[in-house]
Amino acid sequence: MKLSTCGLLWLSVFFLWATIGYAHAEQSPLLELTHQLHCAPTEREAAALLAKLSSLPAQPFGIPSDNFNRNEKSLLYAATVDILLHVLYETIQHYPNLQKPAERAALLWNYCEMMVDDGIANLAINNAGEIIKQQAIDSFPEKKQGFSIWGFLKADPSNRYVPKIVQETAIWPLAHQDLVFRLFQQQCFPHPDTGALVNEPNDSQPPPFGSLGIKQELKLGEHYPYLWQSDCTKPITPIKPNSPPLSKLKPPPKFEQNSVVTRKHTVIFNPKPLVTLKPTVQVSSTTKNIEPALTVGQKILDIVSRKYAPPKNGEVPMVSTAIAGANSNSGAPLPLPPEDGLGIAGNFYNRSKITGGQSVGGGLSWHPISSFFIRGGVNYSYYPSNGKLSYSWGIGYDDWHPGTFSVQLNNWGPILQNEGLAVNKAVANIGYKFEADFLRPYNITGSAAISVPIHGDPVISTTWNWSPVENWFIRGSLQRKFGSQGNWNWSYNFGYSDWHPFTFSLTYDNWGTNKIWDGSQTDAFNFRKNGAISLGWGWAF
Numbered sequence: 001m002k003l004s005t006c007g008l009l010w011l012s013v014f015f016l017w018a019t020i021g022y023a024h025a026e027q028s029p030l031l032e033l034t035h036q037l038h039c040a041p042t043e044r045e046a047a048a049l050l051a052k053l054s055s056l057p058a059q060p061f062g063i064p065s066d067n068f069n070r071n072e073k074s075l076l077y078a079a080t081v082d083i084l085l086h087v088l089y090e091t092i093q094h095y096p097n098l099q100k101p102a103e104r105a106a107l108l109w110n111y112c113e114m115m116v117d118d119g120i121a122n123l124a125i126n127n128a129g130e131i132i133k134q135q136a137i138d139s140f141p142e143k144k145q146g147f148s149i150w151g152f153l154k155a156d157p158s159n160r161y162v163p164k165i166v167q168e169t170a171i172w173p174l175a176h177q178d179l180v181f182r183l184f185q186q187q188c189f190p191h192p193d194t195g196a197l198v199n200e201p202n203d204s205q206p207p208p209f210g211s212l213g214i215k216q217e218l219k220l221g222e223h224y225p226y227l228w229q230s231d232c233t234k235p236i237t238p239i240k241p242n243s244p245p246l247s248k249l250k251p252p253p254k255f256e257q258n259s260v261v262t263r264k265h266t267v268i269f270n271p272k273p274l275v276t277l278k279p280t281v282q283v284s285s286t287t288k289n290i291e292p293a294l295t296v297g298q299k300i301l302d303i304v305s306r307k308y309a310p311p312k313n314g315e316v317p318m319v320s321t322a323i324a325g326a327n328s329n330s331g332a333p334l335p336l337p338p339e340d341g342l343g344i345a346g347n348f349y350n351r352s353k354i355t356g357g358q359s360v361g362g363g364l365s366w367h368p369i370s371s372f373f374i375r376g377g378v379n380y381s382y383y384p385s386n387g388k389l390s391y392s393w394g395i396g397y398d399d400w401h402p403g404t405f406s407v408q409l410n411n412w413g414p415i416l417q418n419e420g421l422a423v424n425k426a427v428a429n430i431g432y433k434f435e436a437d438f439l440r441p442y443n444i445t446g447s448a449a450i451s452v453p454i455h456g457d458p459v460i461s462t463t464w465n466w467s468p469v470e471n472w473f474i475r476g477s478l479q480r481k482f483g484s485q486g487n488w489n490w491s492y493n494f495g496y497s498d499w500h501p502f503t504f505s506l507t508y509d510n511w512g513t514n515k516i517w518d519g520s521q522t523d524a525f526n527f528r529k530n531g532a533i534s535l536g537w538g539w540a541f
Helices: 004-025 029-038 043-054 076-092 097-110 145-147 164-171 172-186 296-304 437-442
Strands: 119-125 131-135 344-353 358-366 372-383 389-397 406-417 427-433 444-453 461-468 472-483 490-497 506-514 532-541
Touching: 029 043, 029 076, 043 076, 043 097, 076 097, 076 119, 076 145, 097 164, 164 172, 372 406, 437 444
Parallel strands: none
Antiparallel strands: 119 131, 344 358, 344 532, 358 372, 372 389, 389 406, 406 427, 427 444, 444 461, 461 472, 472 490, 490 506, 506 532
16 A cells, blocks of 8 residues: 555654654653662672762752753652662662661752652752642652651651661760751651651641642643663572671561562663643742751761671671780780670780790770770789789770771780880871772781871881681781881781680780891791790680
């Protein structure tokens, strides 16, 4: 059948219209980034995407807009935020180690413009630069699961997810109160402690936003203009039962997903043009200045107030970046304190120098908050001369996890009885424990540090520990002193040491100072001159 000239013309016009319509159908960069996070195949990639998501500009709505890469005509669909919140929760379930970055992203945004008396609103900017709101009656691909999981839909749902970051600040009452105030009153996030919503009826104070003022069903925006593709091509590895930090948090049963999800790495967008939001509803003449929930101080507080917990089965704590100096009276290693109780750990030991000296001693450490510690030790020499009593002390912050910093001030001694604290002999130490995943299969860990004596030249050092068999170790430290007498030297230790309380340890310690090479030395390792053997027993409660 032949088409007439007129028919061909109309057909050409139809295809041209369809092509132009498809070409001008805008995609949602925010939804695309959310999909990448949803389908992230590794924890590292998910962490990078969370960092990118948290760095997006929150203006003008308090939450990154759908088209955040455009300066004009910003808009934000509530359905996109619902998907985003659901994916953040899902990320926490798939990658428990990313719990805090995912929570920070959710707590960073301001939801006041979107949460209204009548429900949830779509947002847009009109030509005058004003925020216009429209009740979100369009379809929700995730069926409002994201809003429901985080507690936005009703007051104190039994299965809402409570951010652990906020729970952990309870140890600092003033900081916790300030953070809750920011989240609840200034950002309209559900109250972390009570689950209350800001737009609940409250005679004592008005909500930070007004009603839409329109009770009839709105006809604008009935269809969400994007098609959310929740499938990815690569299955997600099931969460292991012993995965940390969410082991004690029960995910909402309604939203619990299968352990293996089949997904596709493609976001398919509906070519239907975006629905334009018209200023027929509430207009806000000014845009709020969005203040992030977690300031730099709060982020630091989040780190230092993190609840201390000993390693779980299968985890190996990393040794401190601070190493004892030459001629110190440091004895057997201290065990890690338990999670409960006062967090006190100590030991008793007998130290035998290879040259013949004998001494007994004990150490004590206390973790009052998180990984902050206060340490003290005493040493009594009973051979060849009796009655020589000395002690040592230390204070600071030292987390046993890899990928963490430590800040300490130590005086390893020996401090004699008439010297007081001998602060002038103390050494400040700033260190970092490497997070070298490729070395873990070989049971090798490493760290680096800068040590600055109160009186003396600074020293840089790196320490590496190899554990060929559980609790057995070989450790070496390389140090470089700066100053007029600057040189390289090294120290080493080996033996058996168990961080659990009520266990024995047997170690050989050579704290140096050992030169890298000295042709005049008959004993290149100074094994006898600088070495000592310590037999200890640790305890904790």
